[in-house]
Amino acid sequence: VITDKSEGAFESVKFRELDEVCAAIAENPEDLVVVHGAGSFGHPQVKKYGIGDAFGVARVHISCLKLNEIFCSKLSDYGVAVIPLHPIELFRRQENELRCDIEKILEAAERGFLPVLHGDVIFCDEGFEVLSGDDIVVFLAERINASRVGFATDVEGILVGGKPVSFFNATMLEEIGGADYKADVTGGMRAKVEKLLKMRSPAEVYIFRGSGENVARFLKGEKVGTEVVR
Ligand SMILES: Nc1ncnc2c1ncn2[C@@H]1O[C@H](COP(=O)(O)OP(=O)(O)O)[C@@H](O)[C@H]1O
Ligand SMILES: [Mg+2]
Numbered sequence: 096v097i098t099d100k101s102e103g104a105f106e107s108v109k110f111r112e113l114d115e116v117c118a119a120i121a122e123n124p125e126d127l128v129v130v131h132g133a134g135s136f137g138h139p140q141v142k143k144y145g146i147g148d149a150f151g152v153a154r155v156h157i158s159c160l161k162l163n164e165i166f167c168s169k170l171s172d173y174g175v176a177v178i179p180l181h182p183i184e185l186f187r188r189q190e191n192e193l194r195c196d197i198e199k200i201l202e203a204a205e206r207g208f209l210p211v212l213h214g215d216v217i218f219c220d221e222g223f224e225v226l227s228g229d230d231i232v233v234f235l236a237e238r239i240n241a242s243r244v245g246f247a248t249d250v251e252g253i254l255v256g257g258k259p260v261s262f263f264n265a266t267m268l269e270e271i272g273g274a275d276y277k278a279d280v281t282g283g284m285r286a287k288v289e290k291l292l293k294m295r296s297p298a299e300v301y302i303f304r305g306s307g308e309n310v311a312r313f314l315k316g317e318k319v320g321t322e323v324v325r
Contacts, residue, residue: 098135100135100278100279102278104135106135106136116307119308120310124209128211128212129210130213130231133214137155138278140155160181167179170211178203178211181212189219197239213228214281227282233290233296243300244299248305250284252302255271262322262324268288291325300322302320
């Protein structure tokens with residue numbers, strides 16, 4: 096939503112969309128954790144530098160930080176007490192388990208901040224991995240008692256036969272094909288939906304176009320886009 100991820104785009108912000116989304120969040124920032132993706136501040140960098148060594152990891156992370164700074168500054172301009180929390184410092188993969196200092200996020204929220212996390216690179220026991228915004232949302236939703244989870248993306252919802260459906264469940268998975276992996280190193284829509292279908296949380300889940308209006312509706316508790324039903 097907030098970056099141009101089309102072929103060849105590199106660190107390209109969609110300022111109008113960013114502004115709309117931040118204005119909508121600022122209307123309803125309570126009881127919320129925000130996770131933004133990396134868009135063209137992450138995916139092309141992973142392709143260009145790789146994350147096989149520390150230098151590649153540094154390049155990718157710094158690029159994610161730039162987008163996070165732009166996003167958080169905009170929210171702050173709208174009067175939100177925003178606190179950026181960087182997954183590289185909070186998460187790690189240890190003995191194949193994803194671990195996270197969740198207390199840090201909860202304490203920030205309890206103290207009146209809106210925590211904002213983002214897609215990032217993280218340390219594993221050996222080497223590094225990309226931790227997508229999608230992974231972070233699922234991980235947190237399973238552990239912080241989330242009642243609603245919303246994914247703002249650049250299409251109206253999950254498309255079946257080219258049209259957004261109002262609800263989606265596991266029996267429909269074969270109807271969405273391989274999805275779009277072009278610009279997305281973390282698996283695109285297909286991977287997002289598969290993770291959501293496996294998510295162990297009673298939360299209501301929606302995927303919708305991230306217009307200001309839709310974000311505002313979601314935050315008010317309305318149904319928007321496609322409901323992912325487990
Ligand atoms: N069946 C589908 N339903 C919805 N989106 C799809 C589908 N197949 C492919 N896509 C593509 O997935 C993209 C969204 O996934 P992704 O690129 O990972 O976005 P995000 O940056 O929001 O994670 C859409 O732009 C759309 O073109
Ligand atoms: Mg994606």
